[in-house]
Amino acid sequence: MIFSILIYGSAHNSQSVHSAYRFTDSVLRSGHQIHRVFFYGESVHAASILSAPPRDELNIHQLWKDLAETHQLDIVVCIAAALKRGVMNEAEARRHEKASFNTQAPFELSGLGQLSEAAIISDRLVTFGA
Amino acid sequence: MRQVIINNTSIALDDEGYLLHLGDWSTPVAEYLAIEEKIQLTDAHWEIIEVIRNFYQQYELSPAMRPLVKAVTSTLGKEKGKSIYLMKLFPESPAKQAAKLAGLPKPTNCL
Amino acid sequence: MSQKNILLILSHAPYGDAYAKEALDIALTAAAFGLPVSLLLTQDAPYLLLKSQQPQQIQQKNFANICSALPMYDIENIYIEARAAQTKRITLDQLVVPATFVNQADIALMIRDHDVVLRF
Amino acid sequence: MTTLHTINKAPSDTSLWQSCLSAILPGDALLMIENGVYAASQTSITRQLQSMHDVSLYLLSADIEARGLTDQIRTDATLIDDQQFVELSCQHAKVVSWF
Known part of the structure; x- marks a missing residue:
């Protein structure tokens, strides 16, 4: 079965991003397919490479990065939600004349159309809310 | 910039x-x-630019293709309210190019 | 493309947080993608449609204007939870677009009958 | 065409719980996750949950254990792990998330 995941909860003030992580991992372990993971709203902060939690606490960015790289996942961060919140990759930082960038592959910045497409393609679209 | x-x-x-x-x-x-944009502006372009500026004024949105076609239909008539007609005027993408020439933000739906 | 339809359920009022705006952006994009979208306003979301909104002083876009564009995006199925409207004393003539009141039983059936249901 | 509903807020969010419970139809399932699992031990919503016919109740075990509720979960609900959450998602036609 083909799944897509929509994450909407805050990256650091809700359980949402981690619940979605565990679910995604379980989908893959069950032999199903993940078409796309879409980070929206406050969850886009999970894409920040500058997040530096204490060593003995959860590093949600690293978890997603590792999972995405291991399974070649398409993890998309909503570009409008991200730019507004100061989450951008090198290309967007250049475009907006910012001195630095804070996200990179495997996180991809793209539009809400990717969510619509995921809704069409996938058998299940599962939301992890705020 | x-x-x-x-x-x-x-x-x-x-x-x-x-x-x-x-x-x-x-x-x-x-x-x-x-x-x-390598577009030679004609009256036909200007009336679309006016439609899209009015759209933004009314709805605070840069229209995607579908609503743009609807707005053109309701102001300029069925003959012009067709994507083919708009594509001839703004060959790259009517929603984006017309928004640009009209001074509107890029339609977020296109991102 | 497949004929999947989407039901978007909103529950938040405008301005106080980003839920309503971000959910509407999903609706507008999905509609621009050609997906049939139905909108259901529950809990505090019916406030989104009030004609009388004037958000100039808080420098926000006017949800009355944005929502009045919904029919232009072919989003014509706009439903309001009757219970929510009643407690807020919101009547249809105060709203920027035509909408239909639905009760709890209708809502349960709407959820069952749509392919994708997103709630914000 | 049944639905798996998930809910992630404690029953103190009465408005959310009301909306969620009234949207559930016979044959549907309700999975409580994150703070939603606090419903496991609370009597406040018991009557409502019991009045729903032919609705399966589930609790996500990781969230129950984390909150120290293992000993007091309701008898009408089933504890499931993440893998079973995925299975439930497949068994129902769609997943609707209440948050």
Whole structure:
């Protein structure tokens, strides 16, 4: 079965991003397919490479990065939600004349159309809310 | 971002050529942006630009293709309210190019 | 493309947080993608449609204007939870677009009958 | 065409719980996750949950254990792990998330 995941909860003030992580991992372990993971709203902060939690606490960015790289996942961060919140990759930082960038592959910045497409393609679209 | 001088006024454009400040728009600005888009502005273009500016005024949104076609249909009639007609005027993408020439933000739906 | 339809359920009022705006952006994009979208306003979301909104002083876009564009995006199925409207004393003539009141039983059936249901 | 509903807020969010419970139809399932699992031990919503006919109740075990509720979960609900959450998602036609 083909799944897509929509994450909407805050990256650091809700359980949402981690619940979605565990679910995604379980989908893959069950032999199903993940078409796309879409980070929206406050969850886009999970894409920040500058997040530096204490060593003995959860590093949600690293978890997603590792999972995405291991399974070649398409993890998309909503570009409008991200730019507004100061989450951008090198290309967007250049475009907006910012001195630095804070996200990179495997996180991809793209539009809400990717969510619509995921809704069409996938058998299940599962939301992890705020 | 880059600055261009149009009629002795400095206008800021983003790297895709959209106005940074929507209030900077004027007909000479639209003419300048049309040259950058390699579009020869005719009356047919101007009436679409007016439709899309009115759309933004009313709804605070840069329209996607479908609502743009609807708005053109309701103001200029069925003959012009067709995507083929709009594609002839704005060959790259009517929603994006017309928004650019009209001084509107890029339609977020296109991102 | 497949004929999947989407039901978007909103529950938040405008301005106080980003839920309503971000959910509407999903609706507009999905509609621009050609997906049939139905909108259901529950809990505090019916406030989104009030004609009388004037958000100039808080420098926000006017949800009355944005929502009045919904029919232009072919989003014509706009439903309001009757219970929510009643407690807020919101009547249809105060709203920027035509809408239909639905009760709890209708809502349960709407959820069942749509392919994708997103709630914000 | 049944639905798996998930809910992630404690029953103190009465408005959310009301909306969620009234949207559930016979044959549907309700999975409580995150703070939603606090419903496991609360009597406040018991009557409502019991009045729903032919609705399966589930609790996500990781969230129950984390909150120290293992000993007091309701008898009408089933504890499931993440893998079973995925299975439930497949068994129902769609997943609707209440948050």
